[in-house]
Amino acid sequence: MAQTPMLEITALEKRFGTVEVLRSIDLKVGRGELVFVIGPSGSGKSTMLRCCNRLEEPTSGSIFIDGRNIVNCPAAELNRLRLQTGMVFQGFHLYPHMSVVRNVMLAQIKALKRDKVTARTRAMDMLDRVGLAHKADAMPSELSGGQQQRVAIARALALNPKVMLFDEPTSALDPELVGSVLKVMKDLRAEGMTMLVVSHEMAFAREAADRVVFMDGGVVVEQGPPEAIFGNPQHDRTRAFLSRVSHHAGAE
């Protein structure tokens, strides 16, 4: 890659007390790339993702976003740096006390200091993008899980992030609602958004990912294009995981 990667993790370590959760993680996500992180639960993939906006504090190592190291940045600058990364959680975490459009407006007004009119226009654009403009005035509790997750994506997008981080975005959804969220992610990819996705949606990874990273026991075991990882995994641990997962999923 000629350009600097949008997201670059080097020698990332994370310990909780004496427990090593992440060990010497190196990972690059190029501009406009969709990188999928797979691995068994407890492999540290969510922790790694959460280090990328410092919801988790790395023990050591560097994380560069658009060439800027976010690990050593002073706490005062952290809020501004977090605007560069849009985070989508497994549990959506919409604010239940405000309407959908206000959910998407809040951080625009408070963190980006946009005025209300601009924020609302931007929010409506983003809601339209995820197909939920007609739900702008609904309360989150009136939406299905899939709709809530799409609002959460709109909330993150509204802040013009450089990278979108997805932490198991479809794991809490009923199977029939997963597709609508994946479609939004696919659209984002088509529009050139850089994305790092922790997920168990193997079929989607195979179809949409530029690269797949397999993590186990706090390390990156192997990474490569989806055809290589799914079609011809080099490591036993990858093979064992994939056979477990595909077994579980049935027709993979």
Next chain:
Amino acid sequence: MNAPAGFQRFVEVFFDGAIIDRYLPDLLSAMVTTLWLGAIIIVTGVAVGLVLACLRSLQVWWLTVPIVMFADILRALPPLVLILIFYFGLPGLGVMMSGPLVLFIVLAAVLAAFCEEIFWAGLTALPRGQWEAGRATGMSFAQTLIWVALPQAVRMGVPSLVNRSLAITKMTALGSVIGVKEVLAVSSSAQAMSGSATPLTMAAAAYLAIFLPAVILARWLERRFSWKV
């Protein structure tokens, strides 16, 4: 004593028209006292409780320790004890305060102690994801506290806040012990002067007139602020 005579006697004791006429003006002005005392106690108590809960959420020990001590001690002590200490004890140190001021300080502080705990309970009950969503979108701790966490903590606390506010406000009746001219003080002195129980009936009616609408308002508030998650 036959039944009609018994009834007449009952009316004379509790609903003596002449007594009502004589003491109504006094009682009305006492109601005003009870009302404004109650109002400033609620406003101050809830506001101070809110501020204390916010300070406690910063999780620094030199704020947490005094706040928890304040909340625990004031919730444990009977307010009457504090009222007597402030009114009869503090003058010994040269601190003289009027009855209404003592009543206000003590009851507002007690309400603040309970409100701090109610707000704090709401804040700790909030799923961690709400904080993370706020912080992940670049909002500061204070912004997330004010716009995300507190509104939810307040809604969760509304039923307890309302109950506690009413309970504490009713304790303005304790002012009768230190010469505050609120409803109970005025009516019990009227009862002593007239030898009739009617002023006490009037006091009960006055409290109902103040608190029954408050209870109904509280019910409405609880409905208004509840929502499904």
